Each structure stands twice: as C-alpha cells, then as structure tokens.
Amino acid sequence: xxxxHLTLLLCLTLVSCYAPIYVHEVKPDRPASVVVSxxxxxxASKTSRNAPLDQAAATLEDVRIAYDRxxxxxxxxxxxxxxxxxxxxxxxxxxxxxxxxxxxxxxGPRTRFVxxxxxxxxxxxxxxxxxxxxxxxxxxxxxxxxxIEVGAGAPFLALLSAPPTENESFDQNMRYRNITALIxxxxxxxxxxxxxxxxxxxxxxxxxxxxxxxxxxxxxxxALSTTRVDKLxxxxxxxxxxxxxxxxxxxxxxxxxxRIPVLMVHGLQSTxxxxxxxxxxxxxxxxxxxxxxxxxxxxxxxYPYPYSAxxxxxxxxxxxxxxxxxxxxxxxxxSMGSLLTRLMITDVDDKLxxxxxxxxxxxxxxxxxxxxxxxxxxxxxxxxxxxxxIFFSGPHRGSIIATSWIGRFGAKLxxxxxxxxxxxxxxxxxxxxxxxxxxxNRAPNSIDTLAPNNRFILAINKHPIDSRVPFxxxxxxxxxxxxxxxxxxxxxxxxxxxxxxxxxxxxPSHHSSHQNPEGIQEARRILRAHAGLxx
Numbered sequence: 001x002x003x004x005h006l007t008l009l010l011c012l013t014l015v016s017c018y019a020p021i022y023v024h025e026v027k028p029d030r031p032a033s034v035v036v037s038x039x040x041x042x043x044a045s046k047t048s049r050n051a052p053l054d055q056a057a058a059t060l061e062d063v064r065i066a067y068d069r070x071x072x073x074x075x076x077x078x079x080x081x082x083x084x085x086x087x088x089x090x091x092x093x094x095x096x097x098x099x100x101x102x103x104x105x106x107x108g109p110r111t112r113f114v115x116x117x118x119x120x121x122x123x124x125x126x127x128x129x130x131x132x133x134x135x136x137x138x139x140x141x142x143x144x145x146x147x148i149e150v151g152a153g154a155p156f157l158a159l160l161s162a163p164p165t166e167n168e169s170f171d172q173n174m175r176y177r178n179i180t181a182l183i184x185x186x187x188x189x190x191x192x193x194x195x196x197x198x199x200x201x202x203x204x205x206x207x208x209x210x211x212x213x214x215x216x217x218x219x220x221x222x223a224l225s226t227t228r229v230d231k232l233x234x235x236x237x238x239x240x241x242x243x244x245x246x247x248x249x250x251x252x253x254x255x256x257x258x259r260i261p262v263l264m265v266h267g268l269q270s271t272x273x274x275x276x277x278x279x280x281x282x283x284x285x286x287x288x289x290x291x292x293x294x295x296x297x298x299x300x301x302x303y304p305y306p307y308s309a310x311x312x313x314x315x316x317x318x319x320x321x322x323x324x325x326x327x328x329x330x331x332x333x334x335s336m337g338s339l340l341t342r343l344m345i346t347d348v349d350d351k352l353x354x355x356x357x358x359x360x361x362x363x364x365x366x367x368x369x370x371x372x373x374x375x376x377x378x379x380x381x382x383x384x385x386x387x388x389x390i391f392f393s394g395p396h397r398g399s400i401i402a403t404s405w406i407g408r409f410g411a412k413l414x415x416x417x418x419x420x421x422x423x424x425x426x427x428x429x430x431x432x433x434x435x436x437x438x439x440x441n442r443a444p445n446s447i448d449t450l451a452p453n454n455r456f457i458l459a460i461n462k463h464p465i466d467s468r469v470p471f472x473x474x475x476x477x478x479x480x481x482x483x484x485x486x487x488x489x490x491x492x493x494x495x496x497x498x499x500x501x502x503x504x505x506x507x508p509s510h511h512s513s514h515q516n517p518e519g520i521q522e523a524r525r526i527l528r529a530h531a532g533l534x535x
Contacts (some may be wrong), residue, residue, distance in 0.1 A: 021276075024227040026088045028086070028134040031079040035069045056091035057108035059189060063088055063183050064111070070152065071206020078152055082213055086132040086154035089181050089192070093130055099192050100125045111188060119194040122254065123158065123179065130179075131157040131222075133215045142224060142276050144217060147283040151211030152203055153180035155197065157218045176219040177254065180212055198253055198289070216283045220252055220276070229298070230273040237269040240300030249315040252279070252294045259293040260327045260531065265312070267335025267393075268450070272296035274334060277515045282524055291531040292330075295319075297340075304449045305336055306456055307316040309343040310376035316344075316383060328387035330530060332523060334514045335491070336450065338394025343460070345389055345469040347382040352459055382466035388530055389471040390523055392514040393488050397461060397495040398452030452495070470502045472526055479508035488513060 063084045071079035090113075097104050099117035119125045133155040139143075148155070158177045180195045182203060195203070197214030204210075209231040224230065236243045249263070250272070264275045275296060282288050297315065299308050333341030346484070350361055356378065357364045366374060449456055465471060475496045476488030483506050486493045490511040497504065503526070509516035514523075527535050 012286065016449070021138055021140040021221060021224045021230075022271075023136050023138055023222060025135060026137050028083065030085055030130070034522075035066045035074075035077045035080055035470075042260055043336070052073065052091045052095035053106070056095060057106040057113065059084055059088045059091060060106060060113055060115075060183070061108040061111055064185055064190075067185055067205065070210065071208065071273075072210045073206075075210070078150075078213075082154050083134070084339050085181055085183050086134060086156070088183065089130060089154065089156065090132055090135075092192075098126055100194075101124060106190075113188055113190045115190050115192065117192045117194070120196045120199065121252075123194060123196070125158070125194060128158045128160060128177075131159070133157060133178075133218045136218070136222070138221045138225060140225075142230070142273060142277060143221065143524060144280040147216040147280055147289075149197070149201070149211055149214040149216075149286070151213040153182045153213040155180050155213060155215035155218065157222055158194075159222070172521075176223045178215050178217075178219045180214055196254060198256065198259075201286075201290075215329065216289065217280055220279065224273055224276070225405045229271045232298075233269045233271045233301070236271075236300040237302045240302030243300050247299045247311050247315070248297075249319055250296050250298060252296065255323055255326075257323070257326060258292055260291055261295055261329045262292050262426070262527065263295045263297060263318045263329050263331045264494065265297045265331065265333040265337030265340050266301075267333075267337045268301045268447070270301065270335070270337075272298050274512075274514070278332075278520045278523060281517075281520045282527070285524060285528075287531075287533050288524065288527055290415070291533070292527060297337075301336060304377070304456075305339050306343065306377040306449065307373065308336075309340045309380070310373075312340055312344065312378070313380065313383070316385065320385065326385070330388045330390070331386055331391045332392070332526065333394065334392040334516070335395065335511065338391035339396065339450075341389050341391065342394070342465065343380065344383045344386050345466045345471065346460065346462070346463050347466055348379070348463050349381060350379050351458075351463065354376045355459055356455075382469070386469060388526075389465075389469060390474065390526055391471065391496070391498075392474045392519060393476055393511050394473065394490050394497060395450055395491040395495045396498060398454060399450050399491050399495060400452060401450075401490055409461075465498075465500065471500075472522075473498055473501045474522050475504065475506050476513040476514050476516065476519075477506050477512060478508035478510055481508075 005151060015190055062079065064083035066084055070081055092099070097115070099115045100119050104115040106115050117125070136157075156179050157219045158179045160175045178197055180197050180200075182193045182195060184191045184193060184205070195212055197212055197216060200212050201214075202209050203212050232243060232246060264272070264278075266274050279294060282292075282294075297312055299311055301308070303311075304318065331341045331344060333339070353361050353364070353374075360376065361379065447452060451457065475483070475486075475493055477483050477486035477493070478489060480486060484493050484497070486506070488509065488511045505519070505522040507513050507516045507518040508524070509519060513519040528535050
C-alpha cells in the first residue's frame, strides 16, 4: 500500500499525467447534392442492398458525375466528389477488390468500367488496410482537431494489418500513414490514385488545378489510441529494463531526404504522447510541413540519463545507416529530454572518464559489460548531424525535487537493472574520486542523476555546448513574472537558464512549457527561422 501511494504521488508530483485518446466510428453526412441527379441517388439506394461490388459500381458512376463537374472548373462539386470517393474505396475494400494488383471490371447501372490503381512506390497498398478519415473521430485530452488542407480527394488512414516487429528497420513501411485517394476518368477507364499528402499538394482534374485534400493528423491520433503508448510512462520509469525493447526512434511521416528532421525527446515518466499539442499545431503551418519531417525518441526514463543518451546515440547511428545523407537534425527536448539533447551537442571525449577515475580509459582496469556501459555513458563527442537544439524546461543544473523526500522515496521505487548495478560497483572499486560523491549505496537511476549535487550533473556543466550548434531555451514561470527567481514548479530558472543560449523565452506555464501555446509558438518561430522562412 505504501508503494502504491508513493507511486501515485510520484506520478502527480514529478510530471504531468496524460489521459488517453479514444477513437470511435462515425457515419459521415453526405453533402447536399449539387451534381448527382435524383434518379441516380435512387438507383444507388436500390443498389446499396446488393453486393458491395454492385454498390461500388453504382457509386463510381456518381463519382464520374462529380468528377466531370470538377473537370469543368466547378469547385462546388469538391465535397461531393470527396465523399463519394471515400465511399467507393470503402465498398471495393469490403468486396476484396484490389485494383493496385490487377485491373477489375465493374458493371454499373449505365456504364461498364475498367478499374485500375496507382500508388506511391513505398506504400505497398496490397498489404495495407484503409480507413476513411471522415468515418472516425477522436476524443480525450490528447485529441486534437486534425490538420487538414481542404481540396480534392478523400483522406484515408493506411495501416499495416500486422504490428511492426521489435527490430523493425526504418526503411520498412510505416504502420500508420496518411494517404489521399482520388479517382480519375478517361472514357470508361477509372484510375484510383493514392497520393502522399507530404509529396503532393496540388492535383489536376481536366486541366483545372485543385489543392489536394489532405489530413496530416489521423495517423498519429490513431496510433496513440491503439498502441496506448501513453500508458508506458510510469511503467518505464519504475521498471526500465522490462521495457527496453520500446527504446527507438520513430518517424511520424514518410522519410523525405529534402526535409529537415525534427527530433523530439520526452522527459521523465513521459512518452512521445507529450508532443501531441506541439506536433498538431506545427502541422497547421504549410511551410513547416514542406520544410520539416518529424521524429520522436521513445525510451525508458528510469535509466540514468547518461545511459539513455547512449541509447539515443545508437539510434542516431541506426538512422544514419538507414538514411545516409539526411539533412542535419533539429532536436527539441523537454525536461530530462533536454538533458539527453544537450549531451548530443556537448564534446567531452574522455575528460569525464579521467575526472571519475583519475586516468585515461586505456589505463583503467574495468572489463566486460560494465566497461562497455561506462564508455558509452561517459565518453562521447558532439553529434555532427545535429544543427540546432531547443530546450523546454531543461533541468541543466538539476532539480531540487530529486533531493526532496518525494524524490528520495521515488528513486527507491525504481527497479534498477542488474547491469547498472554492476557498472556502479565497478566504478566504486577503482574510482580515484570521492566515492560518496560518485555513487549511492545502490545503483543510480534517472531521479538520482537529476539531483543538483549529482556528480555527473556537476561535471557536465563544466563542459560548454558545442559552439557550432545554436540552441534556445523555453522556461515556465507559472505566470508569476518573477524571473530570475522563478520556477515552473519542478525546475527552477537558475537550473534552466543558459547564458550562451541564442534566445530565451519565458512562458506563463508550469513544467509543461512545451504544451503552452506561447511555448509552441516559440518553437514554430525558431523552426521557421532555421529554415529561412519569414516569421
């Protein structure tokens, strides 16, 4: 019971807790008809009682009527064309027809169509299922209005029928993906085209140009509602090793070598779900959509954060192998994620190692897995692929919460992996520094490494951030306006402030400065400036 109470207290005090996002089906309303005749609607109604393929053939005739109006330049037919296209895709899906594999003959009430399909080369539609975006809605505190560009086409969610494997490589198809379906006609030939809204922003119908109707948010919302990654935050804090297989970089959209990667890193007892408000707000900016692609790093936040940073470096190495030549990365970190981000742009080489052991690595008598872990955590250089960083509520000099009774009790709840304990024992056995300052009487965890008097915190602040990389700070003051004596309730200003930051923005928020509207707009301003866009 005591453990339960402390767990709940830790959850409520150290971080924000996130309510889930729910998905439910809805029946989309048909637009008031402006192009389809009453007789055609009655024919479709009669056909709807027949097999899905007969229904699809009747619907395709209606799509053709709306298409001809668009081809004549009548944009009032857009809503009806989009609605009918969505229903047609649903009907051929139900009938099992896959025009991307083979041509299909469809006999409507008046026309016999030859149906074929086209798709992006990396979509592999034959192995995917499709859900019309207008047939699902989301609810919950993480639910956001989708970022939609109004135009021609029916937005769909394309998803793999099977979950990705534990070691899924970046170049495999994404499990959840936004796509827009269009149907073009030439005589009795109908072509279903699946368009990537990140690649295509306009389409031509009969010589007339229309924006592509695009949904940029359903994939993320659906993934959150089905995978429930939000439930991992506390679990991964308390037992990090149990969830070690959840540590990975994930891209939120198809890879594009011409777009700048933005990598968002969450903090203590958090998950990538924490970035939902910022992500959806940024995706409303068409120029940011055009210039950037978004990634998240998900990890078990119970590990000492230098070790989590080592895991991030491995994922960056994997990204570089999968996508050689990608553009330089902009990193955005929140809370402890800011500390991981800082270690990506700090050049220490073996100086930390020497300060711990009093001798270079070659002369230090540590072997086996413990040595490997310590080398990865203590010996590192600035990552050349990172070109800018934004710190939200970064506890660069630690947080006094970590040394309070809440932090001390919380730290005892974290189940440290055996390999961390072994590495700690190896350090104690040969460290030339004061062991009391170096380690605890147990294996350290993330809360320990956030203490202002933690040896690593003190040591890393003696090493400046790589002068090549501009960085920015966003700090919450709870609306009190008392900076420099302010705090966001978890991290004090004296810990978040960095003298050499290119910019510093104080926002009226608690610790979730990355979800504050002013904080989000500051991230937007920085990204636009980084891409050479006018603010």
